[in-house]
Amino acid sequence: MNNTPLHLQVSSRRLLADQLTPVSLYARLRDRYAVPVLLESNDRYNAAESTSFIGLDPIATFRVEDHTMHIEAFGESD
Structure with missing residues (x-):
């Protein structure tokens, strides 16, 4: 897989639960x-x-099938 540094933008916000729930x-x-x-x-x-x-919008996905983990990141699979 690619070892290029990854720059992420992460957003977070605290909300009162009576206004909007996570679900x-x-x-x-x-x-x-x-x-x-x-x-x-x-x-x-x-x-x-x-x-x-x-x-x-995931940068990677992890999937398990038949006791094997499959990883896909940046369009590349393991």
Whole structure:
């Protein structure tokens, strides 16, 4: 695979849960992108530590088939 340095632009924003939830935001965006994903953590002892991530335009994909992991990044496969 390519070893060229990668420069990423990451955006984040804190929102009040009563205005917009991670699931409702994901539902608004998912049909606009080919491979959207919603990842959520849950700390049942400390809700402030729970975090959600929404990914919309992946630079890499990881897939497992028949006990084998396949990685595709930057248009190249393993």
